[in-house]
Amino acid sequence: MSSYSVKPDLAVTFAGIKSPNPFWLASAPPTNTGEQIMRAFDAGWGGAVWKTMGAQITNTSSRYSSIDWNSQRMMGFSNIELISDRPLDVNLRELAEVKKRYPTQALIASLMVESTREAWHTVVQQAEDAGADGLELNFGCPHGMNERGMGSAVGQVPEYTEMITAWVKEKARTPVIVKLTPNITDIRAVARAAKRGGADALAAINTINSITGIDLDTFMPQPNVDGRSSHGGYSGPAVKPIALNMVQQVMSDPDSMLPISGIGGIATWRDAAEFILLGAATVQVCTAVMHYGYRIVEDMIDGLQNWMCEKGFQSIESLRGLSLPRVTEWKDLNLNYKIIAHIEESKCIGCGLCYTACWDGAHQCIHVDRVSGPINGPAELHAKPAEVEAATRSSITVTPIAKLDASTTSPHASATPLTRIPRVDQTECVGCNLCSLVCPVDDCITMVEVETGLPAETWEQRTTACPTGESR
Amino acid sequence: MQELLQQTPAIADKFADLHPPFQAQAAVLEADRCLNCFDAPCTGACPTHIDVPKFIKKITSGNLHGAALGILDANILGASCARICPVDVLCEGACVMHGLNEQPIKIGRLQRHAMDHFHAQGGRLPRKSHENRPEKIACIGAGPASLATAAELKQRGFQVTVFDKHPLPGGLNTYGIAEYKLPLIDSLREIELIKELGVDFRFGVEIGGEASLATLEAEFDIIFLGAGLGAMHKLAIPDDHHPAVIEALQFIADYKTGKITHIEGNVVVVGAGNTAIDAANAAKRLGAKEVSILYRRTREHISAFDFEYRQALQEGVRFLWLTQLIAVHGSADSITSVECERMEIDSNGRIKPLEDSHFHIECNTVIPAIGQSPMLELLAQCKDVQLEHGRVIVGRATGQTTNPKYFAGGDCVNGGREVVDAVADGKRAGVAIARMLEAAYV
Numbered sequence: 001m002s003s004y005s006v007k008p009d010l011a012v013t014f015a016g017i018k019s020p021n022p023f024w025l026a027s028a029p030p031t032n033t034g035e036q037i038m039r040a041f042d043a044g045w046g047g048a049v050w051k052t053m054g055a056q057i058t059n060t061s062s063r064y065s066s067i068d069w070n071s072q073r074m075m076g077f078s079n080i081e082l083i084s085d086r087p088l089d090v091n092l093r094e095l096a097e098v099k100k101r102y103p104t105q106a107l108i109a110s111l112m113v114e115s116t117r118e119a120w121h122t123v124v125q126q127a128e129d130a131g132a133d134g135l136e137l138n139f140g141c142p143h144g145m146n147e148r149g150m151g152s153a154v155g156q157v158p159e160y161t162e163m164i165t166a167w168v169k170e171k172a173r174t175p176v177i178v179k180l181t182p183n184i185t186d187i188r189a190v191a192r193a194a195k196r197g198g199a200d201a202l203a204a205i206n207t208i209n210s211i212t213g214i215d216l217d218t219f220m221p222q223p224n225v226d227g228r229s230s231h232g233g234y235s236g237p238a239v240k241p242i243a244l245n246m247v248q249q250v251m252s253d254p255d256s257m258l259p260i261s262g263i264g265g266i267a268t269w270r271d272a273a274e275f276i277l278l279g280a281a282t283v284q285v286c287t288a289v290m291h292y293g294y295r296i297v298e299d300m301i302d303g304l305q306n307w308m309c310e311k312g313f314q315s316i317e318s319l320r321g322l323s324l325p326r327v328t329e330w331k332d333l334n335l336n337y338k339i340i341a342h343i344e345e346s347k348c349i350g351c352g353l354c355y356t357a358c359w360d361g362a363h364q365c366i367h368v369d370r371v372s373g374p375i376n377g378p379a380e381l382h383a384k385p386a387e388v389e390a391a392t393r394s395s396i397t398v399t400p401i402a403k404l405d406a407s408t409t410s411p412h413a414s415a416t417p418l419t420r421i422p423r424v425d426q427t428e429c430v431g432c433n434l435c436s437l438v439c440p441v442d443d444c445i446t447m448v449e450v451e452t453g454l455p456a457e458t459w460e461q462r463t464t465a466c467p468t469g470e471s472r
Numbered sequence: 473m474q475e476l477l478q479q480t481p482a483i484a485d486k487f488a489d490l491h492p493p494f495q496a497q498a499a500v501l502e503a504d505r506c507l508n509c510f511d512a513p514c515t516g517a518c519p520t521h522i523d524v525p526k527f528i529k530k531i532t533s534g535n536l537h538g539a540a541l542g543i544l545d546a547n548i549l550g551a552s553c554a555r556i557c558p559v560d561v562l563c564e565g566a567c568v569m570h571g572l573n574e575q576p577i578k579i580g581r582l583q584r585h586a587m588d589h590f591h592a593q594g595g596r597l598p599r600k601s602h603e604n605r606p607e608k609i610a611c612i613g614a615g616p617a618s619l620a621t622a623a624e625l626k627q628r629g630f631q632v633t634v635f636d637k638h639p640l641p642g643g644l645n646t647y648g649i650a651e652y653k654l655p656l657i658d659s660l661r662e663i664e665l666i667k668e669l670g671v672d673f674r675f676g677v678e679i680g681g682e683a684s685l686a687t688l689e690a691e692f693d694i695i696f697l698g699a700g701l702g703a704m705h706k707l708a709i710p711d712d713h714h715p716a717v718i719e720a721l722q723f724i725a726d727y728k729t730g731k732i733t734h735i736e737g738n739v740v741v742v743g744a745g746n747t748a749i750d751a752a753n754a755a756k757r758l759g760a761k762e763v764s765i766l767y768r769r770t771r772e773h774i775s776a777f778d779f780e781y782r783q784a785l786q787e788g789v790r791f792l793w794l795t796q797l798i799a800v801h802g803s804a805d806s807i808t809s810v811e812c813e814r815m816e817i818d819s820n821g822r823i824k825p826l827e828d829s830h831f832h833i834e835c836n837t838v839i840p841a842i843g844q845s846p847m848l849e850l851l852a853q854c855k856d857v858q859l860e861h862g863r864v865i866v867g868r869a870t871g872q873t874t875n876p877k878y879f880a881g882g883d884c885v886n887g888g889r890e891v892v893d894a895v896a897d898g899k900r901a902g903v904a905i906a907r908m909l910e911a912a913y914v
Contacts (some may be wrong), residue, residue: 070532071504253798349571354512368511389511393521396900399890400561403745403775416571420513440507441572 005052006310010046010301012283012316015175015201016257017134019106021302022272022316025134026124026263026284026472027110030294032084034094038101043294044301047106049203049284051082053091053111053148054123065212065232067223076239078212078232080223082144085113088123092130099131106282107131110178112138112150115160116166124171124365134174137165137199139190140181140206142233151208155181158193165197175200177261180246182207191256203261203284204250205243207233221244236287240265244278248327267296269303276316331392336454339431339447341366341424347444350420354435354445359385365428366435371419376427391429409415426450479655480730486757487519487651491555491581498642499585501510503531506577506770509568514579520547524563524579531582540590543583548623549616551591551662552645553892555654558777558910562892597665599864600627607909610635612679612850615643616894617882617901618698619666621871624902626669630909634671635693637678641667643700644883645891647725650750652757656728680850688906689877694905696855697864697873697880698898701844701888707742711800712840716807720841727754735760737836740810741789742766742797744774748779748841752789755839759789764790764833766797768815768823792833796825800838810835847884854878863887871901872908879905 011020023224024047025031025040026452059082067074084091109127113119127135139161141151147202154160161178168176176193180187182205191202209231214221221229243264260278266272267288275283288296313319343354343366356368364379368388375381424435436445474642481550494502506528512587514524522543530539543550543846559580567576607630610740614636622632623884640646646659667673679685679699688695703717719743726732738911741748744767765784768791769879774781794815802808814829846862856875858865864873864880871879881897883889 060717071501081544095792131628214651252719349512349568350509351568352512353507355669356510385510392511394869395516397517397521398886399519399558403642403773405886420511 007305007453009148010316012046012281014106014147014261015134015177017047017108017175019046019282019330020104021301022276022280023280023297024106024108024261024284025289026286027052027083027108027138028286028290030286032086032446033200037098037107040289040294040297041098041102041105044297045105045294047108047133047282049086049108049110049136050095050112050114050132051237052141053088053127054083055114055139056087056143057082057085060225062225066236067212067238069145070187074287074291075237076210076212076234077216077236077290078210078234079207080143080225080230080232083110083138083279088126092126093417095132096130097125097141099133106133108136110136110138110179111168112141112145115149115154115164117170121171122165123394124168124404126432128172132174134177135168135172135200136179137168138206139194139246140179141162142181142183142207142209144406152181152183155179155185157191158189159320162188162193162197165194165199168200170263174397176250177201177203179203179206179263181206181240182246182264188249188253188256191250191253191258192422195256199258201259201261202250202256203263205239205246205255205264207235208242210234211329229258233242235265236291237267239334240271240274244274247275248278248324249279251321251324252327259464268377269307271299271302272300272304273307273319274323278327279321279324281316281320331459334453334456334458336457338450338452340426340429340445340450341431341435342448343422343435344444344446345418345421346415347423347441348416349441349444350416351440352422353438353440355422356385357434357438360431361427362434363430365425366422368422368423369418370423373461374423374425378428396437473714478586479640479651479657480733482733483727483730484655485778487655487754490650491584491908493588493840494578494581494585496585499582500532502578502584503528505569506532507568512595513566513568514563517562518546519562519890519892520553520899521896522546522563527578527586528577528582528735530669531586534567536586536589537593537595537863539586540595543586544590544719546899547892547895548620548666549662549891549895550598551587552616552654553895554587555658556645556649556890556891557839558733558890560779561777562781568585569847588596591661595665596868597623597627597669599628599629599634599669602727602765603629605629605631605909607631607693608633608691609694609696609905610688611696611698612688613643613696613698613700614641614663614673614675614883614892615700615709615882615899616645617700617880617885618696619645619663620895620898621696621698621879621881621902621905622671622898623666624899625670626666626671626907628902628906630906633674635674635677635679636675640674641673641675643698644721645872646719646727646732647730648747648750650724650753650893651728652753656848668849677871680853685853686854693877695854695878695910696871696898696905697851697857697878697884697899698882698894699847699850700883702847702849704840704844706840707797707840709799713839714800714807715805716802716836717800717838717840720747720839721844723751723839724754727758732758735837738762738764738834739837739839740764740766740797740833741839741841743841743843744776744781744791746776748839749776749784749789751839751841753787754790755837756787760789760837762834763788764792765836766792766795766812768796769817770794777899794823794826797838801832806837807836810838827856844888846882851884861887869900870904871897872904 027049063081066074109132139155145151148154178199234411261282262275263284439445508525527539556787562580564576611634735758739760742754801809814826879901880893
């Protein structure tokens, strides 16, 4: 571990735009006004993408809905809010003021206007005159604006994306970032179009089309606008894996690859580090700030720096994209690599979740037979889960009473009884990971590599040698 | 039963819930902590084998009605047990969370949450069969064991009559539980559901007295003995019938039914079991100045659960170890002090009085709590029903006695355990009786 005394430099240059750290606020309610953005910069945010400016709109009431999960609020969040509902000139005047007072932070103007060359030329000129460090083209908004031929209506059609990006590039003097919608079969199709249109950078992902839920008393989908609802844009922790995948897809495709600002479910420095390891140069945050406020950036900076110290990284660029080569197509995975589950007896608390998961959700190779005697082999050789439970429930249990019972021991006085510690049948385990994923105890179930004695071989190699794919 | 549908206000004030109910959101938060174990240890540790993870997951999904029905299916007194079970040595004691050095899931309070909802919604017990069967079963005693047997059989369509010498049903569940755990009215409310099933209750009838067993045998196909235990042991002192000496169970029943609402002066409780502690805590709450528990042995030997002992300390009860009461002093109708002596334990573990160790404690009421004796008089009248150490011998899985027409469960079989043990006995007997009768009529 290297020294914590010298903190690594988090400054980044993104498509030419300088930023003191990679943490930007995404174009959204937290960047609605100059007053907000200045408070965010005071809190430590390295940049902000102004809430999308363009034609005047009217918003609905209500606008948001969310999904809670296991008592955690807002695992997923959905909005039907449109672009900025403030006059363009007010936004631009405030943008100019913020830029003047915070010259070192990155200030990006998000733009969306009707799909004409003139309209785009005009707004580009206005944003740059106000002092924007860069332009983000909102081709992703999945609700409302798309019905008017803007937002994802552009981002879902590669030709439109290329055309409008090209119009903007005719005029722009600052870097142009195209924000991609995930509501498309293959995000690379649009990324390539943006690149062909001359984009300097990409941002991904915008929100995902969603209906968050339905009130089971009123049958009203959420959010409720006077008895009607509409599909919203989904964000928050729930979407991070989708966003990571899309960032990886873009960054692994030479025809798409551009500097990319990662967006989607980022709430902590850990999330940010993952996006950076898949090639993102900056990250953008919205939902987590809407939940907890601008203050979350403090730990994002501090945590990322401490982790970088621990891993010996001196700059964001030195870790950017390090995990990209590790993602391949399935056909390039080694079929002769074998792992099996190992249950650490001393850590097992006897909850049996691995047993249930393996029997019902995997390959029936975890058993509770350490005491009755281990039996290896397929499911047919073992007592079924329902039989195991039935045996317990037909047993007679009484409350331990000191004066009636010779030896009364507290049921939680000792370690997990061996009868409750499951065992892995190594001859049947396929190494799927499921038991280790459901185990509530850290490091209790680990996946251990077994030597197969076979050289590495991928599906690609195997089928090249033998077209049916049968193992030789 | 009608006149007691409200707790006596003077009692309600002094005996507020020891473990208050969950707020709805807190219940879900707690329920979400449950890991949903396979073959869950909590379920195994519960004498009635309530499927704990199943009802807890129903709480997380908002299916409180389903949760309550699941609980009641295993334990017909699910609401009472949620509040009175010694969960530390049962379900919560077995929770795997202990292995993570975390608090166990608060199973008792979650169970109460589901049951409170059920009662608030006017939930009713389901029938398991819509067929009405002719066979008649008599249950002697209306305590938890009989209630479980009666409910199980009535749900299956049999004709059930429950006899009890008291005016209210429930046995010790109604008369004997500390009011801060389970108010008497809540016990009655739960039993009301069993009444609604159609079980016939006959109160104020002492079997063996005017209603002879022979009459019962002639009228009923099966007799279930859920008679509990008999009179409390007397103190071995000259004035054991002094009016200021009031037995613990009588004292507890009296304050629970509002007959006693206040206690003056100092109280001495003899014995250190769970009943002694209930009585001592109650005396303290009812206004006694000083409450002392006298016990002939030491802390390690008490039969009270550890959490009960700690609760008594909280309530300000004083424990006098190695102390024996030998006499009460005062007038014919009041006591001013008790005379005690010190005990010692010899190397063989036997206790004996320490010479010249007499001392006096100021005391106005003495509450003996040194256990109950078996109901030998009644049990002796049940022909061919064999006893061992005063307990009825049964097949544990069926509750059947040595006379195949007689089944038994609860304290008269197990020597005096918890309500949940009696319910488990009663349920097993109910299932076994139904199987036997159904098989006979095929």
